Amino acid sequence: MKRRTIKDIAKESGFSLSTVSLVLNNHPRISQATRDRVMAVVKKYNFFPNSAARGLASKSSKTLSVVVPNLTRVFSDIYLGELISGIYERATSQGYKILLDIATAQFIKSQEYVKLLASRRADGMLFIASDIHADYLSVFEDSPYKFLLVNHVYPGKKLNYVSVDYAASARLAAEHLLGLGHRKIGLIAGTNTFTGLQFRDEFIKVCKGWPAGSAQVAWVDGGEEWSQRGGYAAAAKLMAQTPDLTAIMAANDRMAIGAMRWLADNRRDVPEEVSVMGVDDIQLAAYVNPGLSSIRHDLYQVGIESCNRILQLIKGEIADCSDLLPTSLVVRGSTTRARGGK
Amino acid sequence: MKRRTIKDIAKESGFSLSTVSLVLNNHPRISQATRDRVMAVVKKYNFFPNSAARGLASKSSKTLSVVVPNLTRVFSDIYLGELISGIYERATSQGYKILLDIATAQFIKSQEYVKLLASRRADGMLFIASDIHADYLSVFEDSPYKFLLVNHVYPGKKLNYVSVDYAASARLAAEHLLGLGHRKIGLIAGTNTFTGLQFRDEFIKVCKGWPAGSAQVAWVDGGEEWSQRGGYAAAAKLMAQTPDLTAIMAANDRMAIGAMRWLADNRRDVPEEVSVMGVDDIQLAAYVNPGLSSIRHDLYQVGIESCNRILQLIKGEIADCSDLLPTSLVVRGSTTRARGGK
DNA sequence: ATCCTCCGGTAAATCGCTCGACAAGGCAAG
DNA sequence: CTTGCCTTGTCGAGCGATTTACCGGAGGAT
Numbered sequence: 125m126k127r128r129t130i131k132d133i134a135k136e137s138g139f140s141l142s143t144v145s146l147v148l149n150n151h152p153r154i155s156q157a158t159r160d161r162v163m164a165v166v167k168k169y170n171f172f173p174n175s176a177a178r179g180l181a182s183k184s185s186k187t188l189s190v191v192v193p194n195l196t197r198v199f200s201d202i203y204l205g206e207l208i209s210g211i212y213e214r215a216t217s218q219g220y221k222i223l224l225d226i227a228t229a230q231f232i233k234s235q236e237y238v239k240l241l242a243s244r245r246a247d248g249m250l251f252i253a254s255d256i257h258a259d260y261l262s263v264f265e266d267s268p269y270k271f272l273l274v275n276h277v278y279p280g281k282k283l284n285y286v287s288v289d290y291a292a293s294a295r296l297a298a299e300h301l302l303g304l305g306h307r308k309i310g311l312i313a314g315t316n317t318f319t320g321l322q323f324r325d326e327f328i329k330v331c332k333g334w335p336a337g338s339a340q341v342a343w344v345d346g347g348e349e350w351s352q353r354g355g356y357a358a359a360a361k362l363m364a365q366t367p368d369l370t371a372i373m374a375a376n377d378r379m380a381i382g383a384m385r386w387l388a389d390n391r392r393d394v395p396e397e398v399s400v401m402g403v404d405d406i407q408l409a410a411y412v413n414p415g416l417s418s419i420r421h422d423l424y425q426v427g428i429e430s431c432n433r434i435l436q437l438i439k440g441e442i443a444d445c446s447d448l449l450p451t452s453l454v455v456r457g458s459t460t461r462a463r464g465g466k
Numbered sequence: 467m468k469r470r471t472i473k474d475i476a477k478e479s480g481f482s483l484s485t486v487s488l489v490l491n492n493h494p495r496i497s498q499a500t501r502d503r504v505m506a507v508v509k510k511y512n513f514f515p516n517s518a519a520r521g522l523a524s525k526s527s528k529t530l531s532v533v534v535p536n537l538t539r540v541f542s543d544i545y546l547g548e549l550i551s552g553i554y555e556r557a558t559s560q561g562y563k564i565l566l567d568i569a570t571a572q573f574i575k576s577q578e579y580v581k582l583l584a585s586r587r588a589d590g591m592l593f594i595a596s597d598i599h600a601d602y603l604s605v606f607e608d609s610p611y612k613f614l615l616v617n618h619v620y621p622g623k624k625l626n627y628v629s630v631d632y633a634a635s636a637r638l639a640a641e642h643l644l645g646l647g648h649r650k651i652g653l654i655a656g657t658n659t660f661t662g663l664q665f666r667d668e669f670i671k672v673c674k675g676w677p678a679g680s681a682q683v684a685w686v687d688g689g690e691e692w693s694q695r696g697g698y699a700a701a702a703k704l705m706a707q708t709p710d711l712t713a714i715m716a717a718n719d720r721m722a723i724g725a726m727r728w729l730a731d732n733r734r735d736v737p738e739e740v741s742v743m744g745v746d747d748i749q750l751a752a753y754v755n756p757g758l759s760s761i762r763h764d765l766y767q768v769g770i771e772s773c774n775r776i777l778q779l780i781k782g783e784i785a786d787c788s789d790l791l792p793t794s795l796v797v798r799g800s801t802t803r804a805r806g807g808k
Numbered sequence: 809a810t811c812c813t814c815c816g817g818t819a820a821a822t823c824g825c826t827c828g829a830c831a832a833g834g835c836a837a838g
Numbered sequence: 839c840t841t842g843c844c845t846t847g848t849c850g851a852g853c854g855a856t857t858t859a860c861c862g863g864a865g866g867a868t
Contacts, residue, residue: 129854140818145856155816172584176527177854179518180823190566212568221587224532224566226554235512242514245563352753385753411694411727471824482848487826497846519824522853 128171137165148173179244188215188434189246191225191237193253195349202406203376203423207252207274210427218435220247227253232260241269248434250274255316270437272445274430275423277318282444284437286430289448290319293403293419294326296453300417301371301401302334305462310362311343312374312383314350323375323403342366346379355382363390370398370462377402377409377418384412384458399459414457421451470513479507490515521586530557530776531588533567533579535595537691544748545718545765549594549616552769560777562589569595574602583611590776592616597658612779614787616772617765619660624786626779628772631790632661635745635761636668638795642759643713643743644676647804652704653685654716654725656692665717665745684708688721697724705732712740712804719744719751719760726754726800741801756799763793 134144139162146154147162154162165171179185190211192204208222215222223246225231237260240246248270254261258278264271265282273285301309311327314320324343331339344361347354355374359382362372372387374380380402387394394400394414402409405420426449436442476486481504488496489504507513521527532553534546550564557564565588567573579602582588590612596603600620606613607624615627643651653669656662666685673681686703689696697716701724704714714729716722722744729736736742736756744751747762768791778784 172581174854175585175587176518176521180522181856222566224564239514243517245517516824523826
């Protein structure tokens with residue numbers, strides 16, 4: 125079975141090269157009759173136009189680059205799943221394909237992030253892998269490349285982004301715990317992203333300034349990976365350091381679940397002795413015992429929106445983008461009124 | 467900043483178009499001196515050759531298509547994470563990029579799976595999304611397209627595959643439980659994949675034929691998604707149906723964890739009353755309480771191996787491929803000697 | 809009948825790079 | 839001094855589409 129080209133289709137259908145091309149691109153210029161006759165041949169051979177040739181001539185690859193963080197086994201992260209599903213959904217519906225990359229040391233070092241766009245392998249880039257050391261992203265400030273941070277921000281750099289509003293989440297979480305009377309709160313923070321820092325700072329700020337009586341916050345770092353394991357260790361550290369705290373707030377659900385696990389292993393009842401709260405509202409949050417109170421982050425929606433935006437940037441419909449999406453409180457069994465609270 | 471081409475580099479460096487091309491492809495034909503002078507200009511402009519043009523001229527996209535199943539939020543699945551990480555690792559080291567797709571209804575219906583290869587958008591396809599209804603994959607039997615099933619098999623079709631040996635896993639699991647004296651076993655099976663069926667059949671066969679006394683196996687379907695939720699429901703059904711069983715075997719860890727959850731909710735002690743066992747040995751297996759006994763499936767390795775194979779197929783180094791990778795038993799706290807057992 | 813629009817289709821110039829065939833120059837051997 | 843070979847670089851013909859400008863003919867208006 126020899127490889128066919130548009131030329132073969134043209135010959136067989138009796139029309140010109142250009143006509144076939146126009147048909148393949150649904151150009152209105154072509155009459156229905158011609159269209160049908162050409163398509164019959166296309167179907168007959170199950171012909172699909174060469175995409176490299178297409179890309180070369182049209183100067184567009186119809187491809188989006190998606191860069192995810194280099195966590196050890198990265199996709200285990202539910203967080204990414206939602207995001208990518210959302211992106212895929214939008215991208216596909218617009219005829220775009222997704223090129224997947226992991227932000228490994230090698231990826232950064234070899235400048236793959238700019239190579240992808242410079243070589244036109246991708247028309248735009250959705251970057252989910254940002255952290256506070258991603259200084260190399262400066263290339264994209266005022267560049268002609270279409271670039272967007274997904275669920276991240278980079279204060280001080282002019283970079284497009286679509287993200288959940290982490291400061292708002294911090295506020296919701298703090299208000300929930302404070303409202304339950306908690307005044308000694310342990311915070312397991314993620315400090316390797318700007319959104320993580322925003323969350324921590326805002327959370328502490330709200331606790332300090334609470335009208336009904338300021339609360340103490342002891343915070344520890346939950347580790348680079350925001351993992352269950354990290355949350356487990358962090359809880360241990362927190363409880364050793366401040367044995368009398370009545371609530372633990374973790375910057376994501378996985379760390380919160382790790383913390384709950386430590387508390388269970390050490391015979392501390394949740395929520396009777398210690399309330400625990402997470403962020404993201406991953407599926408598993410409803411499945412642990414007791415159910416984990418959380419802040420709902422609709423990452424699927426962030427994926428959809430990010431993709432919408434990057435496509436608009438590519439089409440030139442917008443010049444830049446900085447969206448913050450709202451979040452909401454989800455109360456389950458893991459948080460309750462502080463023991464000994466008023 | 468205007469878009470540069472290889473021609474600009476040629477002009478500026480004083481060499482011909484072809485020379486620059488050869489330099490960029492590390493062709494040995496070119497002397498070090500020339501190479502250096504050309505590369506200086508390339509670096510100066512941070513030039514990256516247009517990949518569409520490259521693909522067109524070289525008839526190779528240096529891209530691999532990876533197709534994952536259409537579970538609701540697909541990447542939440544740890545299973546896939548390992549696989550994709552392994553694939554990415556290999557692919558990248560060989561200069562290949564990864565094009566990601568989800569096997570949605572639309573994907574199947576529009577024949578994207580063949581379009582990707584026919585349009586040369588990808589040089590080969592790694593298909594992780596197979597199930598027993600994937601009949602459309604017949605296109606790839608004896609086709610010129612480079613296609614490989616990842617961690618799946620398709621009895622009756624001549625398709626390349628690299629998979630963990632599910633029958634061997636079934637044997638290991640059965641022998642473990644039987645060795646602990648279990649004679650009434652509930653099986654939560656996955657019946658929408660051939661590997662799932664192989665596992666079920668082999669498990670039952672070993673139980674029936676056990677030398678020290680054949681065991682009864684009651685099996686139920688864990689659902690299409692092999693999820694925690696499915697495992698939970700399946701456990702309920704199983705215990706209602708056969709209240710006196712002493713062990714539950716689930717075809718993957720997530721269903722096993724769901725089952726454990728049901729047992730906990732219904733005050734049945736694990737493993738004292740009911741032993742529970744899973745398959746895959748996902749990270750979470752060590753994190754539940756008690757730790758989940760499982761069969762270790764090194765999916766990362768499957769990813770690596772799959773990628774190796776598809777690259778060999780592409781290069782024509784091999785003509786077909788059917789690899790089964792070994793598995794091993796991991797004993798944790800969730801399985802113990804059957805109560806009332808001999 | 810003449811002129812002017814549309815309408816539907818086509819010719820041909822790209823797009824930016826690869827690679828096999830060819831050429832020039834240097835050097836060793838005959 | 840040829841001849842022949844080796845090394846290094848260049849020519850130029852594609853690769854398979856897109857897209858702009860052009861063109862012939864059918865109607866409609868004058």
